[in-house]
């Protein structure tokens with residue numbers, strides 16, 4: 434994607450904030466404060482590669498706001514990552530945590546790199562050095578990283594170990610999304626897809642679509658897309674199309690997900706799956722389905738294709754998959770949107786449970802995690818729906834308005850230091 438498009442991610446985030454600030458009549462002082470990120474750290478650091486050469490990588494950790502609690506947000510490894518994008522995603526985390534009512538502020542981190550081109554050894558060295566560079570900001574009471582695009586539980590284990598080595602004792606609560614063996618939580622891996630599933634089912638109920646077999650198309654077959662496919666299928670919906678970065682497949686009668694998983698393990702992608710026809714990613718987005726789940730990357734539903742979306746419901750699994758222009762088009766066309774800040778909030782909600790369990794050194798079973806996740810995310814959905822109906826605004830604006838109000842309340846009641 435062009436750097437120019439990426440650079441506008443922060444302006445888009447500010448534009449969405451401004452619209453929410455207008456809805457709640459936010460004062461100019463608070464508006465100026467919340468419109469900017471609190472801290473942005475850029476680091477350039479050397480890593481010795483397997484061939485003996487030294488490569489200098491660039492990374493960032495940005496904290497947007499910490500009024501409601503420690504900063505919380507993932508770390509992304511992606512070749513096109515840049516400061517503007519990380520700032521936008523940090524701001525989104527502040528609203529996400531506030532929208533679902535968990536006691537965190539928002540942050541995000543990234544390293545500009547292609548993790549698929551690094552050996553395991555290089556990935557570990559890059560991760561440990563990056564963790565060291567941003568360690569001045571990280572800690573259970575300060576800022577708690579988690580996985581995002583291009584990172585995983587193993588990367589989180591290395592970060593936790595690095596922070597712990599500096600402290601001289603294990604600081605498991607310094608990172609979430611860790612493997613269960615080192616203080617990770619049951620249910621964390623499936624959490625973003627599970628949250629998206631719970632909200633898809635609630636939205637279908639609200640739209641009175643619970644009396645037939647809804648069909649689903651999922652763009653992106655990463656962590657969010659795969660879990661959502663499996664869980665929506667288990668809930669009785671028919672998954673008719675999925676895609677990954679290399680291809681898309683469609684079977685109007687429904688995909689055999691276990692056969693597809695086997696195919697994926699062998700072939701490394703969904704493309705070429707025999708029991709379905711190959712389509713393009715664009716065609717997948719425009720299929721006549723009940724539910725569309727964009728769970729790949731940003732800016733997939735834009736003003737160019739929003740008019741062609743034929744789903745009744747869009748559950749925005751990936752952060753910022755729908756642009757502001759497309760939001761308006763979908764809304765005008767009566768397509769219901771479950772926006773990213775709640776649709777994929779299952780991840781950070783179970784991260785919150787993981788942090789709480791680590792701090793207490795008392796761990797819960799998966800059933801308890803899923804029950805609590807359902808409670809928190811469904812409560813947020815109905816609070817936002819209520820705001821949307823009462824104020825005659827779309828679900829995204831309602832989610833932002835609710836979230837910005839909560840952060841503004843915390844910021845105002847704490848006052849300005851000194």
Ligand code: GLU
Nearest residue numbers: 506507579581780781784
């Ligand atoms: N990276 C995920 C997100 O964008 C999870 C963040 C977290 O668990 O802190 O929501």
